[in-house]
Amino acid sequence: MRKAVFLAVITVVAGIVANYLPTPPGLDRTITFIGAVAAALGGGLAILARKVTLPHAMLAIIVAGVVFAGSLMAFIDLAKGEASPLAANMLYLCATAMFAAVGFAVEIGGLKMVGEG
Secondary structure, three states: OHHHHHHHHHHHHHHHHHHOOOOOOOOHHHHHHHHHHHHHHHHHHHHHOOOOOHHHHHHHHHHHHHHHHHHHHHHHHHHHOOOOHHHHHHHHHHHHHHHHHHHHHHHHHHHHHHOOO
């Protein structure tokens, strides 16, 4: 039950956070949708990987943080640039990496914290 609660919270929070990202005109709803779905997928991956040991979970959370930071910097740089189909696809890719990493880190951290991992 807690897994589903964490997954629902991650999805809602990711959708809200994605609304505040700087996006080119016309891509705001798509980025919000992609962020929510990617966070849910990242959380699902964490549920599958919940049986890892604590040191491995901490390493995975650190890697997810690095992926998040890199994706956020790339996303902001792309959002400031000139709009094109390639730039839009790269924004989608960055949003997916960013929110999947956050979903994974929050889910695996939460499951380890409550003792279900």
